[in-house]
Amino acid sequence: xxxxxxxxxxxxxxxxxxxxxxxxxxxxxxxxxxxxxxxxxxxxxxxxxxxxxxxxxxxxxxxxxxxxxxxxxxxxx
Numbered sequence: 001x002x003x004x005x006x007x008x009x010x011x012x013x014x015x016x017x018x019x020x021x022x023x024x025x026x027x028x029x030x031x032x033x034x035x036x037x038x039x040x041x042x043x044x045x046x047x048x049x050x051x052x053x054x055x056x057x058x059x060x061x062x063x064x065x066x067x068x069x070x071x072x073x074x075x076x077x
Contacts, residue, residue: 031047034047034048034049035047035048036048037050037055037072037074039055039058039059039062039063039071039072040070040071040072040073041062041063041066041070041071042062042063044058044062046058052075055068055071055072055075056068058071059071059072
C-alpha cells in the first residue's frame with residue numbers, strides 16, 4: 001500500500017527541486033545580449049532600457065567637448 005504523507009512530501013520536494021534546477025542559470029548572459037545601446041565615441045554599451053536622460057548624463061560627464069548626437073546618433077530624430 002504505502003504512500004504516507006512523509007513520502008508524498010519527499011516526492012513533492014524532489015520534483016520541485018528537479019524543476020528548479022532546469023531553470024537555474026546566470027542572468028549575466030541575458031543582460032549581455034540586452035546591451036544594445038552604444039556610445040559611438042567611447043564604445044561603452046548600455047542596456048536596452050536606458051532612457052535618453054541617462055545617455056545625456058553619460059555624454060555630459062564623459063564627453064563634454066562632443067555633441068550629444070555624436071555619442072548617440074540613433075536618438076536624433
